Amino acid sequence: MRGTPATLQPETPLRQINTGADCPAIVTPDVHDKRVRGMPRLLLMLTALILAAPTFGQTMDVTLQSVTEWKMVFGQVETRNRLPARARIGGTVVDLFVTEGDLVAAGARVARIEDGKLDFQIDALDARLTALESRLSTARSELARGEALMEREVITSRRLEELQTAVSVIEGEISNIQAERLIVEQQITEGAVLAPDAGIVLAVHISRGSVVTPGEAIAVIASGGVFLRLAVPERHATDLAQGDRIEIGTDRAVRDGTL
Structure with a gap:
């Protein structure tokens, strides 16, 4: 049979103490001996620290106060x-x-547009008026x-x-041409682009030299003042009401x- 190998235990150092008798006693050392002896010193140090700390005995007043809760939101001035x-006309x-950023009053001139065909129409109408006025002068003389x-009963009534009708017809033609000329003059006047309202x-x-059509936007005017558009989160929308004061x-x- 094989023998079971023996397990070697580490030797525990022994110490001697004097018991007052003739023979010394041998005892094994206590591993907690140092810890036990060190605890009173630690307790003494903690007690000294507690006693050295200042003590406060003053009275504190607690009052109820409203605190403003600020929320950061995004906004845009519009x-x-x-x-x-x-x-109003093409040309x-x-x-x-x-230019951008200028202040303008209501009705101020923003730009001026010219249509060369309108000037030709004015010249043509003026020539027709000159001819009709000459014919009218002759008809009135007749x-x-x-x-x-x-009065001398030389001609019939x-x-x-017929002579009176001829004068009336020429006068009517002159009136029509004068009305046409006023229309063309109004179109030339409408070549001035005006600001619809006071603003920026x-x-x-x-740009200068561009060809535009009737109704085309030349510039954009901001009027009626400005306001701040806030992007408030939906969870805070229920806490707001129209007329609330905001800073x-x-x-x-x-x-x-x-608001």
């Missing part, structure tokens, strides 16, 4: 109205009187002579009526507003 200044932009002959020029879409502030100043 204009109340954005009105386009449009061309070429010969003058541009504003009518005056016919009235004189009618029918002939006199936000954008100018054309809009920067590092320099704070302004009050109404």
